[in-house]
Amino acid sequence: MSDVVIFVAxxxxxxxxxxxxxxxxxxxxLPAGDHCPNCDAVTLRIESPMMNRLLPMFRTSWCYECNWHGLLRRGPLTPAAPSEVLTKLP
Ligand SMILES: [Zn+2]
Structure with a gap:
């Protein structure tokens, strides 16, 4: 085997x-779950057909608190909080 082949290999x-x-x-x-890596707020999942098709193991997310957007690993999601209207009912 020549030296060139070994070097290239x-x-x-x-x-x-x-x-x-x-x-x-x-x-x-990458952080797992749905929290923003900048401000730790809950992020929203956004639709990105190309990225979701290329990398289905990630979650395309957007943080409405600090406007961060990027990929997160799939992980535990924050349960949805009850709306304020329901909590103010007697
Ligand atoms: Zn954020």
């Missing part, structure tokens, strides 16, 4: 390993 192998390691690292860096 090692170089491509390290490149692929680096891409896999970065993907796994950033996967676990």
């Amino acid at each position: 090692v170089f491509v192998g390290f490149f692929i390993l680096r891409a896999v390691a970065a993907t796994v690292f950033f996967l676990y860096l």
Whole structure:
């Protein structure tokens, strides 16, 4: 096996390993659930057909408190609070 083939195999192998390691690292860096990573408010799920088709394991979210938008990992969701109208009834 020539030196060029060995060099290319090692170089491509390290490149692929680096891409896999970065993907796994950033996967676990994303917060799970529906809370905003900036202000910890509950985010809203938004429809993004292309991203939801490409990455179905993530949740496309938007925070209406700080206008953050991005991807979150699927996780436990915050239960919906009862509306104020219902809580003010006698
Ligand atoms: Zn926010």
